[in-house]
Amino acid sequence: MQFSTSTSSPDRLRTPCAILPVLAGKKLTAAGSALDAAGGGALARLLASGDLQAKAGATLLAHLDGAIKRVLLVSLGDAEVPADKAYCDAVRGAWRAAATLAADEVASLLHEAPVAQRDTAWKLRMQVGIGRELAYRFERMKSKREPQPVRPARVVLPVARAEATAAGTAVAQAAALANGIELTKDLGNLPGNVCTPTYLADTARKLGREFKFKVDVLDVRKMEALKMGALLSVARGSEQPPKLIVLHYQGAGPRQAPVALVGKGITFDTGGISLKPAAEMDEMKYDMCGAASVLGTLRAVAEMGLKINVVGVIAASENMPSGRATKPGDIVTSMSGQTVEILNTDAEGRLVLCDALTYVQRYKPSAIVDIATLTGACVIALGHHHSGLFTPQQALADELLAAGSDAGDPCWRMPLDDEYQEQLKSPFADMANIGGRPAGSITAACFLSRFTKGANWAHLDIAGTAWKSGANKGASGRPVPLLTRFLQARAKG
Ligand code: BES
Ligand code: MN
Ligand code: ZN
Numbered sequence: 001m002q003f004s005t006s007t008s009s010p011d012r013l014r015t016p017c018a019i020l021p022v023l024a025g026k027k028l029t030a031a032g033s034a035l036d037a038a039g040g041g042a043l044a045r046l047l048a049s050g051d052l053q054a055k056a057g058a059t060l061l062a063h064l065d066g067a068i069k070r071v072l073l074v075s076l077g078d079a080e081v082p083a084d085k086a087y088c089d090a091v092r093g094a095w096r097a098a099a100t101l102a103a104d105e106v107a108s109l110l111h112e113a114p115v116a117q118r119d120t121a122w123k124l125r126m127q128v129g130i131g132r133e134l135a136y137r138f139e140r141m142k143s144k145r146e147p148q149p150v151r152p153a154r155v156v157l158p159v160a161r162a163e164a165t166a167a168g169t170a171v172a173q174a175a176a177l178a179n180g181i182e183l184t185k186d187l188g189n190l191p192g193n194v195c196t197p198t199y200l201a202d203t204a205r206k207l208g209r210e211f212k213f214k215v216d217v218l219d220v221r222k223m224e225a226l227k228m229g230a231l232l233s234v235a236r237g238s239e240q241p242p243k244l245i246v247l248h249y250q251g252a253g254p255r256q257a258p259v260a261l262v263g264k265g266i267t268f269d270t271g272g273i274s275l276k277p278a279a280e281m282d283e284m285k286y287d288m289c290g291a292a293s294v295l296g297t298l299r300a301v302a303e304m305g306l307k308i309n310v311v312g313v314i315a316a317s318e319n320m321p322s323g324r325a326t327k328p329g330d331i332v333t334s335m336s337g338q339t340v341e342i343l344n345t346d347a348e349g350r351l352v353l354c355d356a357l358t359y360v361q362r363y364k365p366s367a368i369v370d371i372a373t374l375t376g377a378c379v380i381a382l383g384h385h386h387s388g389l390f391t392p393q394q395a396l397a398d399e400l401l402a403a404g405s406d407a408g409d410p411c412w413r414m415p416l417d418d419e420y421q422e423q424l425k426s427p428f429a430d431m432a433n434i435g436g437r438p439a440g441s442i443t444a445a446c447f448l449s450r451f452t453k454g455a456n457w458a459h460l461d462i463a464g465t466a467w468k469s470g471a472n473k474g475a476s477g478r479p480v481p482l483l484t485r486f487l488q489a490r491a492k493g
Contacts, residue, residue, distance in 0.1 A: 001135045016103040017070040021113035029112040039066040056086035057093030087115045099151045107156040121170035128174035138189040180300030181477035187292035188475030192268035192285040197243040197316035211302035218244035228355040230334040234348040235317040237325025242317035249310040258309035260365035264372035265291030265316035272345030289466035290371035297483040308491040315352035341429035354451040368457040377440025379464035386412035390445035391458035407481035
């Protein structure tokens with residue numbers, strides 16, 4: 001689905017199908033009315049019939065005799081000024097209905113509808129984002145791909161001349177974001193036998209070549225030299241070599257401190273010797289979605305050319321049982337020098353992240369955000385709507401919360417008080433890698449906090465939001481929208 005803006009006025013518009021918003025009281029917008037007047041008022045008569053339901057997203061197709069042969073009327077609901085949800089429902093309804101038409105191109109004026117506290121740029125971004133979301137398919141592993149063309153193939157978004165530049169940027173940035181989201185989804189959806197640590201490293205290298213930024217991949221020998229004993233302990237049971245992938249996107253001057261994104265990249269999590277039950281274990285191919293969100297965000301940011309420096313670090317490994325695998329009770333020394341008693345080999349995410357978090361601090365980042373499918377407990381706490389946000393820093397929390405709600409990719413701040421640290425006590429090492437059943441997502445964050453002392457750090461637990469289970473199983477691409485919005489705001493400020 002390709003989106004472009006146009007500055008031709010509504011009465012000059014030539015399109016196989018115009019998509020018009022309908023507001024409370026069956027009212028058309030200014031452009032809609034102008035278009036209807038040029039066509040003799042047929043739309044007003046059709047609306048008066050009451051055949052268009054008032055529910056946001058309801059549609060009614062009109063066939064006309066004028067220059068424009070089809071008009072798709074789309075209801076925005078019965079609120080005087082529609083809110084975010086009504087607008088997004090309307091966009092979704094419009095794209096679904098348009099997909100059933102024999103028209104390759106449509107012109108949408110949905111952004112002419114007012115939306116509470118939202119500007120034209122936001123309304124355009126939502127049309128692009130929702131369109132690309134609906135058009136996404138993952139068919140790379142099917143031997144026979146069903147060649148179904150995406151409809152509509154092209155969407156024209158008419159805007160006023162005065163808004164043309166800003167609108168063009170908004171649409172281009174939304175497309176860049178969609179490209180990043182799709183990369184994240186593809187990586188998540190690929191099976192564990194294809195998407196290995198080496199595959200993630202190759203994907204990062206390819207991104208670096210395409211967008212001209214530096215990518216370093218550290219292998220086992222380098223990790224040993226750096227004394228990354230925690231990360232290496234997770235990889236021990238696997239035939240696949242682990243990789244520490246470092247991406248350097250330089251959109252600003254070399255003196256500007258980078259923002260660091262650190263992703264958990266467990267390409268398959270069996271649990272290790274603390275083996276997981278068989279049911280739904282296939283979903284642990286998604287345990288690299290934090291890593292995939294780092295790659296997707298960097299792709300979006302690089303395509304946008306944001307004036308900001310970002311360093312991405314991905315700790316990539318499998319977590320497998322074997323005769324060489326780490327055993328419960330084993331004690332390892334992390335890169336920071338702190339020792340960890342591994343009481344459960346299934347709490348591996350924090351082990352690979354702690355060394356990546358120690359490592360990334362050499363770049364003196366202005367902020368560090370780690371992203372991880374870290375705990376089942378976070379799914380129990382927050383379900384599938386909000387990602388978990390953990391940070392001791394109020395300002396960083398505010399930035400991430402705002403970015404999430406603005407991008408429609410929300411997170412919810414969880415507590416991180418020192419009281420919870422006690423659950424990580426070990427009689428033999430500096431800490432244990434688990435803190436018992438109560439507050440499992442918080443004690444996991446507490447563990448990470450011990451490796452980010454003095455840094456401006458936040459942790460996003462995306463265990464409940466990175467993918468969907470069941471009939472519509474698939475990666476969501478979250479939290480790429482949140483992270484990209486966060487970096488866009490930082491690039492401006
Ligand atoms: N990758 C899992 C977390 C997970 C589980 C995410 C299910 C999404 C769905 C993580 O490595 C893990 O196994 N965590 C354990 C920690 C426990 C052993 C303290 C968990 O949540 O059960
Ligand atoms: Mn695990
Ligand atoms: Zn895991």
